[in-house]
Amino acid sequence: MAGTYSLHMRTSQTELLAPVGSYESLTAALKAGCDAVYFGVEQLNMRARSSVNFTTDDLQEITRLCRQANVKAYLTLNTILYDHDIRLMKTIVNQAKASGVSAVIASDHAVMAHCRSIGMPLHISTQVNVTNIETVEFYAAFADVMVLSRELSLRQVKEITREIERRQIKGPSGQLVRIEMFAHGALCMAVSGKCYLSLHSHNASANRGACIQNCRKSYIVTDKEEGTELEIDNEYIMSAKDLCTIGFLDKLVDAGVQLLKIEGRGRAADYVDTVVRCYREALIALQENSYTPEKIEDWTNRLSKVYNRGFWDGYYLGRKMGEWNDSYGSKATEKKILIGRGIRYFSKLQVGEFSLESHTLKKGDQVLITGPNTGVIRTTVEEMRLDDVAVDNVARGDVFSMKVPEKVKPNDKLYKVVNA
Numbered sequence: 569m570a571g572t573y574s575l576h577m578r579t580s581q582t583e584l585l586a587p588v589g590s591y592e593s594l595t596a597a598l599k600a601g602c603d604a605v606y607f608g609v610e611q612l613n614m615r616a617r618s619s620v621n622f623t624t625d626d627l628q629e630i631t632r633l634c635r636q637a638n639v640k641a642y643l644t645l646n647t648i649l650y651d652h653d654i655r656l657m658k659t660i661v662n663q664a665k666a667s668g669v670s671a672v673i674a675s676d677h678a679v680m681a682h683c684r685s686i687g688m689p690l691h692i693s694t695q696v697n698v699t700n701i702e703t704v705e706f707y708a709a710f711a712d713v714m715v716l717s718r719e720l721s722l723r724q725v726k727e728i729t730r731e732i733e734r735r736q737i738k739g740p741s742g743q744l745v746r747i748e749m750f751a752h753g754a755l756c757m758a759v760s761g762k763c764y765l766s767l768h769s770h771n772a773s774a775n776r777g778a779c780i781q782n783c784r785k786s787y788i789v790t791d792k793e794e795g796t797e798l799e800i801d802n803e804y805i806m807s808a809k810d811l812c813t814i815g816f817l818d819k820l821v822d823a824g825v826q827l828l829k830i831e832g833r834g835r836a837a838d839y840v841d842t843v844v845r846c847y848r849e850a851l852i853a854l855q856e857n858s859y860t861p862e863k864i865e866d867w868t869n870r871l872s873k874v875y876n877r878g879f880w881d882g883y884y885l886g887r888k889m890g891e892w893n894d895s896y897g898s899k900a901t902e903k904k905i906l907i908g909r910g911i912r913y914f915s916k917l918q919v920g921e922f923s924l925e926s927h928t929l930k931k932g933d934q935v936l937i938t939g940p941n942t943g944v945i946r947t948t949v950e951e952m953r954l955d956d957v958a959v960d961n962v963a964r965g966d967v968f969s970m971k972v973p974e975k976v977k978p979n980d981k982l983y984k985v986v987n988a
Contacts, residue, residue: 585829592837595943600844604640627667640670646693649676680710701731712739715748722780722823729824746826755808755829812879839874841944873902903988910980920976930961939980
């Protein structure tokens with residue numbers, strides 16, 4: 569579904585957080601209907617290696633775009649810190665406050681202390697592993713929002729949120745502490761992401777944002793006495809499937825979760841667009857009492873089209889064992905092929921002109937257009953014109969035009985979407 573969600577459609581008390589690793593993803597998230605975005609700058613965040621991170625110079629523009637869309641902007645600064653990081657950390661936090669960032673998401677006490685000293689709103693990261701009400705009460709001196717450990721069941725979450733209400737545990741703002749949980753996306757084999765495999769094998773610490781994802785690879789086990797090799801081919805036993813809560817979102821909301829976080833700052837803009845739209849529609853359905861099995865099936869089908877490692881429900885519903893992948897990489901049912909770039913857009917005609925740089929394109933094909941100011945546009949090729957003549961096909965090297973429902977910018981990427 570194309571278009572931008574209007575503000576009146578984002579009235580739920582449950583806040584939907586979108587991952588942002590680029591301007592393409594940022595624009596996609598804002599158009600898709602998120603309530604907040606979270607992103608990293610420089611190297612002090614948990615996706616320092618895997619996503620194209622912003623710099624402190626981007627803070628003003630990010631917050632400007634978010635204010636314009638009435639969306640909150642959260643800055644992740646959640647790695648462990650060493651003494652030589654402290655100066656940079658303070659510079660980032662100070663600039664975040666000056667730029668109007670809504671809150672900093674942190675796990676290191678040095679960040680917490682500095683945020684409190686300058687009056688910068690703070691959220692406690694899942695890296696802290698908050699698993700009980702006493703810990704919530706302790707960190708309430710620093711933060712208004714806490715992301716609980718991913719290993720908790722919804723029963724445990726509900727007990728914590730109920731106790732926050734009973735004890736009237738308030739954060740620095742004077743409001744009751746709010747609880748945030750991950751709703752969708754990649755899961756780490758380690759406790760809430762605190763893994764040391766990458767550090768041990770390649771001196772690249774996951775807790776410093778430099779994970780090389782050892783757990784996602786296949787392995788051969790060798791018998792040390794006889795040298796017999798066994799390939800583990802039935803499961804990637806350290807690579808968990810992706811979390812998906814779209815089918816029991818009502819239970820998360822009922823447990824008192826007020827912020828739903830989508831994981832995926834290293835994933836593409838079309839992933840952000842699809843996931844945010846599905847969860848936004850699901851939250852609206854909950855409000856309107858139209859959250860049905862038929863809708864859940866449709867959302868799950870749409871979610872399966874973008875990058876995923878297969879889905880499971882995490883530990884929320886009481887699972888004792890994780891669910892692991894049986895293959896490497898994405899299980900998305902669709903894939904996109906980069907075939908060209910935008911040249912110009914004719915607003916009155918709602919027509920975009922494109923250069924086809926590879927492959928072919930024909931009427932009826934599904935296409936996807938992305939760009940830093942465009943976000944994500946999905947459409948079906950209904951008519952194409954080459955040298956002002958209607959054609960059914962275009963080939964590599966052709967400059968052609970076609971109907972596009974939203975404005976396309978020069979150098980926007982044009983993809984053909986095909987079955988995986």
